[in-house]
Amino acid sequence: MIIAIDHNSGFCFGVDAAVKKAEEILQRDGSLYCLGDIVHNEAEVNRLYQIGLQTIDHDQYFTLKDATVLLRAHGEPPSTYEYARLNNIHLIDATCPIVLKLQQRIRKSHEAGKDSKSQVVIYGKKGHAEVNGLVGQTDGDAIVIENPEEISKIDLSLPVELYAQTTKDLEGFHQLSLELKKGANQAPFKVHDTICRQVSNRIPGIRDFASRYSLILFVSGHQSSNGKMLFGICKSVNPNSKFVTSTEDLRKEWFDGIDSVGICGATSTPKTLLEKFADTLRQGII
Ligand code: SF4
Numbered sequence: 001m002i003i004a005i006d007h008n009s010g011f012c013f014g015v016d017a018a019v020k021k022a023e024e025i026l027q028r029d030g031s032l033y034c035l036g037d038i039v040h041n042e043a044e045v046n047r048l049y050q051i052g053l054q055t056i057d058h059d060q061y062f063t064l065k066d067a068t069v070l071l072r073a074h075g076e077p078p079s080t081y082e083y084a085r086l087n088n089i090h091l092i093d094a095t096c097p098i099v100l101k102l103q104q105r106i107r108k109s110h111e112a113g114k115d116s117k118s119q120v121v122i123y124g125k126k127g128h129a130e131v132n133g134l135v136g137q138t139d140g141d142a143i144v145i146e147n148p149e150e151i152s153k154i155d156l157s158l159p160v161e162l163y164a165q166t167t168k169d170l171e172g173f174h175q176l177s178l179e180l181k182k183g184a185n186q187a188p189f190k191v192h193d194t195i196c197r198q199v200s201n202r203i204p205g206i207r208d209f210a211s212r213y214s215l216i217l218f219v220s221g222h223q224s225s226n227g228k229m230l231f232g233i234c235k236s237v238n239p240n241s242k243f244v245t246s247t248e249d250l251r252k253e254w255f256d257g258i259d260s261v262g263i264c265g266a267t268s269t270p271k272t273l274l275e276k277f278a279d280t281l282r283q284g285i286i
Pocket residue numbers: 012013014015073074096097098099166167196197198199267
C-alpha cells in the first residue's frame with residue numbers, strides 16, 4: 001500500500017512560532033500558563049501539557065496575579081493586556097504578526113469611522129478566539145457575520161468596512177462582499193480581503209493531493225476552523241476522506257481494497273502527528 005504525507009500540510013508559521021516560543025520557555029522554566037489552547041489540536045496540546053504548559057481559560061486568567069502567561073497566535077482583545085498591566089502579569093505575546101496587523105487595521109477603521117457612523121463588519125465565526133480579539137479593537141461595536149443570511153444585521157444606508165477572520169474561506173468572503181455591494185445604497189463600502197494565504201494557498205494543493213489517493217486521512221482537531229474547511233475540500237474531491245484526530249480513530253475496515261492512502265491536515269496539525277499516522281499504517285498497528 002502506498003502511504004504518502006502531503007508535504008504542504010503542517011503548522012503555518014504563526015502557530016509554529018507560538019509553539020516554538022512555548023517550548024523555549026518550558027525548557028528554561030519548566031512551566032508556563034497559556035491563555036486558551038495554544039493550537040486547535042488536542043494531541044499537540046497534550047504533548048505540551050506533558051512538558052509543563054498549563055492551559056487556562058479567560059475566567060481563570062482574570063483571577064491571576066504576578067504570573068507569566070503566553071498569548072497564542074490567535075491574539076487577544078485590549079482588555080487582556082489591560083488586566084496584565086494592572087496585575088503584574090508578564091505576557092509572552094505570540095500573536096501572529098498577520099493577526100496583529102489585522103487588529104491594528106480594524107482599530108484604525110473603527111476610530112476613523114466614528115463620525116460617519118461607519119460599521120466594521122467581520123466575516124468570521126462568532127466566539128472564535130481571533131474574532132473576539134478583533135471585536136475587542138472596536139469596543140465590541142464590530143458586527144460579526146457568518147454567512148450572507150445575516151446581512152440584515154448591517155445598516156446598508158451607512159458606510160461599511162468589511163474584514164475577514166484570517167482563516168475564513170475566500171469563496172464565502174467574495175460571495176458575502178458581492179451580496180453586500182448589491183444591497184449597499186449610496187453609502188461608501190470598503191472591502192478588505194484579510195484572509196491569510198497560509199490557509200487559502202493550501203486549497204489548490206490539497207484538492208490535488210486528495211484526488212490522488214484512494215483513501216484520505218485528514219488529521220485535525222475538531223475545533224480547528226481551517227481544519228473543517230480543508231477537510232470539506234478533501235471530501236468534495238474524494239468522498240473517501242476521513243476526519244481523524246488521533247491514531248485511535250483508525251478503523252480496519254477503511255483499508256479493505258485500498259491501495260493508496262494520503263495523509264494531510266490543518267495549519268494547526270503538527271507534521272509529527274502526520275508522521276505518526278504514516279508509521280502506524282506502515283507497522284500495521286490498527
Ligand atoms: S493561519 Fe495565517 S494568520 Fe493564522 S496563525 Fe497561521 S500564519 Fe497567522
